[in-house]
Amino acid sequence: MSKILLLGSGELGKEFTIAAQRIGQTVIAVDSYENAPAMQVAHGFEVINMLDGEALDRIVAKHQPDFIVPEIEAIRTERFYDYEKQGYTVVPSAKAANFTMNRKAIRDLAAKELGLKTANYRYATSSEQLHKAVEEIGIPCVVKPLMSSSGKGQSTIKSPEDIEKAWNYAVEGSRGDVVEVIVEAFVKFNSEITLLTITQNNNPTLFCAPIGHRQERGDYQESWQPARISDKDLFEAQDMAEKVTEALGGAGLFGVEFFLADDGVYFSELSPRPHDTGMVTLAGTQNFNEFELHLRAILSLPIFEIKLEKAGASAVILASENSSNPTYEGIEKIAGLAKTDFRIFGKPTTRPYRRMAVALTNDSLDTPIEEVIERAKNAAQLVTVK
Ligand SMILES: Nc1ncnc2c1ncn2[C@@H]1O[C@H](COP(=O)(O)OP(=O)(O)OP(=O)(O)O)[C@@H](O)[C@H]1O
Numbered sequence: 001m002s003k004i005l006l007l008g009s010g011e012l013g014k015e016f017t018i019a020a021q022r023i024g025q026t027v028i029a030v031d032s033y034e035n036a037p038a039m040q041v042a043h044g045f046e047v048i049n050m051l052d053g054e055a056l057d058r059i060v061a062k063h064q065p066d067f068i069v070p071e072i073e074a075i076r077t078e079r080f081y082d083y084e085k086q087g088y089t090v091v092p093s094a095k096a097a098n099f100t101m102n103r104k105a106i107r108d109l110a111a112k113e114l115g116l117k118t119a120n121y122r123y124a125t126s127s128e129q130l131h132k133a134v135e136e137i138g139i140p141c142v143v144k145p146l147m148s149s150s151g152k153g154q155s156t157i158k159s160p161e162d163i164e165k166a167w168n169y170a171v172e173g174s175r176g177d178v179v180e181v182i183v184e185a186f187v188k189f190n191s192e193i194t195l196l197t198i199t200q201n202n203n204p205t206l207f208c209a210p211i212g213h214r215q216e217r218g219d220y221q222e223s224w225q226p227a228r229i230s231d232k233d234l235f236e237a238q239d240m241a242e243k244v245t246e247a248l249g250g251a252g253l254f255g256v257e258f259f260l261a262d263d264g265v266y267f268s269e270l271s272p273r274p275h276d277t278g279m280v281t282l283a284g285t286q287n288f289n290e291f292e293l294h295l296r297a298i299l300s301l302p303i304f305e306i307k308l309e310k311a312g313a314s315a316v317i318l319a320s321e322n323s324s325n326p327t328y329e330g331i332e333k334i335a336g337l338a339k340t341d342f343r344i345f346g347k348p349t350t351r352p353y354r355r356m357a358v359a360l361t362n363d364s365l366d367t368p369i370e371e372v373i374e375r376a377k378n379a380a381q382l383v384t385v386k
């Protein structure tokens with residue numbers, strides 16, 4: 001049996017840990033605060049600042065894990081290359097974790113090295129450079145810190161007056177020590193998808209049915225599976241996903257994000273780990289959920305097939321204010337609904353817009369997906385977090 005050091009212990013890590021526990025693996029859950037969701041179900045835990053390389057070195061040496069599994073981006077990922085040299089397995093690979101924590105590394109790899117279609121983009125390290133970059137890219141455009149996730153520090157420039165604001169907002173929302181932003185042309189997409197892509201050690205790459213999602217404030221609100229997509233677009237997205245995951249290396253599940261526009265498919269970014277929008281697979285849409293697939297790929301266990309069994313949707317349940325010791329009202333209402341389920345993550349504190357729980361619905365594959373999404377949204381609205 002293997003020992004897994006899980007770096008990041010939120011809702012995604014919690015489901016991954018439960019999947020690992022079910023097949024007898026040992027998980028040590030790590031995060032920056034005590035009582036994080038995955039810690040509540042793991043064999044052991046560590047509370048450290050994961051951006052602190054020495055703290056990371058210390059717990060890796062202490063636990064000597066068979067697998068180091070990043071669950072968030074904000075980790076001193078440069079250390080991962082050393083761990084690989086020392087013989088540790090980083091999931092999916094040191095390169096995958098390191099490249100995706102910085103938008104510049106992954107975007108240059110995708111657009112320049114691999115030639116994938118992306119939005120036009122520039123970088124800027126000062127507000128003067130941002131003005132120039134916006135002039136070149138054109139308005140509207142999207143500004144994001146190089147190091148951030150879940151929409152933090154991200155804004156859309158709709159007129160020249162927004163540029164200064166966008167710069168300040170990005171610097172404030174930036175994690176880590178890099179003061180640099182990416183400016184991307186605004187893609188007028190018709191929809192966006194996450195393509196869960198599973199790379200395996202001794203077997204070919206597999207894809208899940210595409211997941212559609214809707215974002216607000218750079219964070220997902222609802223996701224559904226399967227997403228509506230033409231065969232041509234799906235084939236293109238799979239081809240791009242295969243190229244980028246192969247370049248990053250290793251075995252595991254990736255969430256590859258695409259925009260579907262009139263002029264084709266745009267690669268946006270990817271997570272080298274289970275994706276938040278992939279929580280829809282907890283609704284029983286597939287024979288294996290995304291956490292089980294990640295685990296199987298990591299452990300080199302065969303995946304006989306990935307079968308889409310139901311249409312499903314997830315809708316987030318957010319907190320609205322700051323509190324500790326959160327309570328949940330409306331659980332009995334959501335519990336009473338047909339073909340509906342929910343997960344409460346068990347986060348010890350709330351803040352405005354913090355994702356605390358998720359509503360899940362499913363139905364037969366011939367049900368219009370809009371109906372399934374609507375039910376998930378209505379279900380989520382029944383629960384309030386105080
Ligand atoms: N160039 C763009 N054109 C149009 N919309 C965009 C563009 N870039 C981002 N968005 C919108 O903002 C959302 C979040 O962007 P992105 O995925 O790059 O941010 P993130 O902070 O990495 O989010 P997460 O970590 O949750 O994936 C996208 O899903 C999309 O809805």
Ligand SMILES: NCC(=O)N[C@@H]1O[C@H](COP(=O)([O-])[O-])[C@@H](O)[C@H]1O
Pocket residue numbers: 008009010011012013071072149150275276347354355
């Ligand atoms: N888009 C990335 C994502 O969804 N990550 C998930 O959110 C947690 C952090 O939540 P928190 O900010 O509420 O602590 C992470 O640990 C991970 O599970």
Ligand SMILES: [Mg+2]
Pocket residue numbers: 257269
């Ligand atoms: Mg994203």
